[in-house]
């Protein structure tokens with residue numbers, strides 16, 4: 001496929017620190033190859049900025065292959081850009097046209113405070129995980145692979161939930177900045193498997209309470225999170241979380 | 255149990271339960287109203303029987319009011335939680351869910367406003383038919399409930415207000431019923447399509463049912 005070069009106007013959110021006000025700055029970027037990924041395009045922008053003596057744009061990235069969940073940009077009003085089941089690092093510039101203006105904002109949520117420019121602090125997710133998103137096991141020899149039988153269908157459902165990369169697009173896309181899709185995936189992946197049964201009730205209760213403490217919103221069941229999720233986590237996990245929570249509240253030991 | 259009332263998930267569960275309870279009331283109310291089609295006598299007998307229930311009816315009314323107020327209170331509380339969760343809005347925000355029938359997204363984005371609209375209508379409806387205190391109307395002295403309903407609904411003001419409120423109700427329920435079931439954890443890959451269609455049918459059957467009653471009364475008077 002032949003490469004095409006396009007010219008873009010970038011409207012980028014610039015904010016020098018957590019407490020500074022921040023504003024949109026416009027940058028003209030010419031000759032962007034349509035083969036580039038979105039992040040490569042930002043690299044080119046940063047080189048251009050550095051060459052002209054300006055400060056580069058801070059943005060999060062790590063694996064650049066859609067598995068770590070570090071990249072996180074609101075591109076033209078959409079979490080991870082216009083494609084479905086795609087992270088920002090997997091988005092290609094061929095999705096844009098010559099002359100386009102591209103607006104780039106950070107995730108906006110009270111629970112994800114802005115660190116700098118497009119970088120937000122997502123440690124709220126880590127705290128939710130440490131409040132219960134684990135199984136306690138005694139260390140020792142690795143158990144035999146087939147010692148605990150798990151039905152194939154259960155494996156599939158648990159694996160689908162475990163596909164969550166914790167990028168926060170669900171929070172970013174939700175009109176309520178709710179973290180229900182993330183928490184539900186993390187609760188589901190363990191609630192379905194035999195290894196997760198021991199702590200099943202405490203897990204869901206403490207993860208929900210940590211989610212509320214972090215200041216995420218409540219779920220209106222709009223399914224915007226599911227549509228935005230690069231890992232295609234289904235809102236049926238949210239229904240499962242609700243069931244798990246009810247079960248723990250009504251029947252669980254306190 | 256008490257914990258449920260304070261967490262986001264618990265509040266949505268209670269919201270769902272109160273919402274579904276109100277749906278149950280709507281279905282009962284509509285089935286009573288459908289007797290208007292059966293004529294004056296049938297409707298008046300039904301109304302008299304209902305009112306002869308005395309203390310039971312009073313208890314039901316108090317229960318309904320409490321359910322309604324709880325639903326409203328939970329809506330305010332969860333909305334406030336969500337407002338706090340995003341202090342600065344996006345400059346640009348698009349949906350990935352394709353096209354919506356309503357401007358500004360699906361019915362889910364209109365729950366508070368449609369709900370408040372329905373609440374305001376409820377006040378009018380009670381003034382109209384329970385307290386019979388609409389200043390612009392002359393209430394009939396005989397002819398029972400049938401005559402009163404006819405008098406109230408044949409006023410153009412009522413017709414417009416009731417019509418708008420019922421459309422708001424349809425929109426509210428078109429998201430509300432499905433959403434309530436999801437909040438209660440009702441979801442299964444095999445049944446979700448059916449649940450979705452069933453919820454939508456229920457929502458519009460209720461709204462259109464009332465609209466038919468309204469239209470019938472206005473046309474036949």
Ligand code: FES
Pocket residue numbers: 060061062063064065066067068069070071087088089090
């Ligand atoms: S950088 Fe790892 S998912 Fe995008």
